[in-house]
Amino acid sequence: GQQLNQSPQSMFIQEGEDVSMNCTSSSIFNTWLWYKQDPGEGPVLLIALYKAGELTSNGRLTAQFGITRKDSFLNISASIPSDVGIYFCAGQAYSNSGYALNFGKGTSLLVTP
């Protein structure tokens, strides 16, 4: 599988600040997904994007599927302490092998009250 370039690697912010992270790929993807992983848990799906240019929100989270289909970003507005965790982007390109996801290396987010 292909590894995506996700940045930043980590962020340390104060409660109330906005956060932005992004992912880039050298290949085109059909779908971009954003997951959050809490310590000791499995990744939980936050947002799924299916069309180039698509902008989707889920509460304080907003994500966009880049127009080139090779990138995506995730914004978190007005961060709160429970936003702490590792955020992963994942790209999927349909093939005869099905829907294996290619993951970024994750962005570790720390929020101080």
Added chain:
Amino acid sequence: DTAVSQTPKYLVTQMGNDKSIKCEQNLGHDTMYWYKQDSKKFLKIMFSYNNKELIINETVPNRFSPKSPDKAHLNLHINSLELGDSAVYFCASSPSGTSGSPEQFFGPGTRLTVL
């Protein structure tokens, strides 16, 4: 109510042993996956099964053998465990393997430690 469950949650064993991890999903999904998360938190696909048939088999040592007795279960058996096998193993499932939604739902993970 658990959607994707794995057992055990923790597994500590000696090098050279054989062990199994079990996964079950009650979402009615057709496709199941095994991922490995290393110490740097990188998630990588190992296997994928669609309706009990193997459809993805990444470059994984043949000491790892997945088995799917039915489409709700995907177990992972590991022979002759090595130190480098220590990682967190995640099971996931999605509605369809070759068409439809690719959204995958993950289990809580099994932390394997090989001593």
